[in-house]
Amino acid sequence: MWKNVEKSRINESNCEKIIGLLCEEGLTEEAVCALEEMKHNGLKPSLKIYNSIIHGYSRSSKFEDALFFLHEMKGIGLKPKTNTYDGLIQSYGKYKMYSKIDMCLKEMKSDGCSPDQVTYNLLIREFARGGLLKRMEGAYKSLRSKRMHLDSSTLVAVLEAYINFGTLKDMEKVYKSLLKSNAFLKEDLIRKLAEVYIKNHMFSRLDDLGDDLASRTGRTDLVWCLRILSHACLLSRRGMELVVQEMEDAKVPWNVSIANIILVTHLKMKDFMHLKFLFSELPKLGVKPDIVTFGILFDARRFGFDETRILVMWRRIGLLDESVKIDTDPLVLTAYGKGSFLKSFEEVYASLTPNAREKKWTYQSLIDLLVKQNAQQLQY
Template identity: 50%
Template sequence: MRVATSAFSQVLLSQNQSIPTTSSSTCSSVLPFSSSLQSSPPLLSSSRGTIPTHLVIDDSQQQQRKTLLAETFHRNSSLRALVRELSREGSNPLRLLQRDGDWTTDQLWAAVSVLVDAGRANEAIQVFDCWRSKVITRSNEAHYLRIIRLLCERSLMIEANSIFQNMEKYGLVPTLSIYNVIIHGFAREKKFDDAIVTMKKMVEANIRPKPETYNGIIRAYGNYQMYDDMSKCVKRMELHGCFPDEVTYNILITELAQGGLVKRMEKVFRTLLSKNMNLQPSTLVSMLEAYTDLEIFEKMEKAYHQVFKTKAFLKESLIRKLATVYIKNHRLSCLEDLGNDISATVGRTDLVWCILLLSSACCFSRRGVESIIREMEVAKVQFTITFVNILALFYMKMKDFRELHAIFLQARRENLKPDIVTVGILFDAWKVGYDGTHVLEEWTTSGLLQEVAQMKTDKLVLTAFGKGFFLMNCEKLYGSLEPQAKKRKLWRYSDLIGLVFGELKATKQSGVQRM
């Protein structure tokens, strides 16, 4: 910005020098806006050719910037060099530290991180101890907290606890933060007895546990689905005069929701509301997922609308679950709303287009389907086999074989290879009156049926329309084969077609013989 301002000043200066000195009357006759210019404060100082001080680049500041950039570059280069040396097989970090004399804080933590990640935690601890001993002030709680947290995050609890216990040797008293890191580390590793013992030591050291101390244990109980122990931990927490806070209740609701314990989840939720505490958006999403998994429709709908108001992020897996529940309950207008809602937050993704197409196709709305197709054409959406199969199923159900044939031809023009669902649609349509000879011959001559069979269609399509006669028989017959027969070869489309129709032919022949 300073450089741009300086350039602007030079332009003003050159313009000022190019204007001839004239009388005020002459200026008035030459410049129509001279009166307004004269009344404005001068951009340049009264001294001719002098740039205002606020527009002048400070050479000392510019030099400081250059020096800072150089130092940063040098520091980053030295860090990269140290990381390369430590990454070499057989490297000796203690010898490197002795060679360099000392390391900066950045170099120390870069070295420790590299060594821990490489499975050399003991060497990392040795380097830390050596570096710490060089300067008395380095033996402080902040540095111990950092290395203990690093070890706990890597699940190296033996090493972390060893450093934790050694703090007393140097006259250091662990802080609440350090105790919390150790306690939570033990809990994450399902070492709850060690976590409780450490908490007792904490109390003996006259450091009272805070809600966050218990919160880490509660979350760990939930992760291991130890829900009764989670409730007992809350009671123990209250017994010791440490009452749950907003975070505690949100953790409880989330863990109970993920465990599908809806009644207990709702009880904690009511408690949170009675205490005028806030429900975090992520917690509300967990409640929504619990209702969706159990297909509790009305509560799912209510939770969904609340989530949408918060603009909380919804994972694709949850969106699919919601869409599945809407389809199963024939709430196709809700399915369309879901597609539009998601579109408003993340845009028109392939999943959104799939949902919108299904919402119209499942209620056999030709106008709705054609409207969505026009929108996709305007948006220049790349067609996928999922979209092809939705339209093919729609026109097959409508018995509009002309449009069905056009869809098969369009797929070939766009080089979209059929999957097993497409093959199934062809034979199911044949069964209800469509002549698919041309399409089958084209697939055969192009070699598509000799390719390994794949399923590329979004599962929501099968949820909406069902698997159909061919696909159901294909799964049934393939599932009845011996494991060795399944593994004997890669199954091509032609193999599966032969499996289905070969079995049907054999069934018909045996029926004729019995007659």
């Protein structure tokens, strides 16, 4: 209907736009039909049209079709450009076909297309995501030797590769470079860095991470969590107090992650006086305990802490009848582990039938189950 309104609409420019849009939506077969109709009307396809179809097929892993149109393009005298091969390289990386990337680079060079800045950044990212560190570093050296720009997204991919392999020295070097750029620091990236530091007992680095993140995103919950976790892991009571004071000055309310970090630190210090006080203050602080909080309470019981009054208070305010949930930041569990209570619950839960697992679990039913399964450990 669109074409019949005005025949002049059937031209190279409009066909190029339509085929490009079809390929972007994954409708590559329809795009090929449009290409054939274009030829039928005596119109000459452009390089952009062939690129759209080649990239469309490669994105859906139909590489034989992609290469067919690459060769067809060459056959009608259209010379591929660097971005023609960039799309193929990206898709080969997506499907972890790294040997095909080598073949693609060879064909690319034989066609007189030299890898440019986009190509090298692409190669670095794909090799990084595939865990091919030597090839990633080789592409990085080539980029630097040609004095080309390293994209911030490429730098992030390199950092994540070093994080995954736990290479601390290289990880920190790249992270410092990332800080000098204008790249946005995503929270999941900061979390990955924090996990590496925690596993290597480099707790003071968590405070630095929190400051770095705050300078980019403001003082979020993760920032406060990292900062207080840093001092808590070092068992620095003074450090924790300073962070808590900063939170109060900034009028930042407590959350269950902050509370659980401080609670478990008091437990490690066997400081039952402050442990009891904080458990009692949670309602006033507006903090609703989660299963991790319960775990700390019952783990403290194993060391002689009397949890009776706390449970009575929680029962009185209706907390024991609420559904079991976990709101604690995962980094807290990374730093301290799950504790005996949570491990016992997981073991018991795993032994239940599927129907029993799907029932509504309250804190009271959870406690009753563990008391029934292991009365000697959890009697109250």
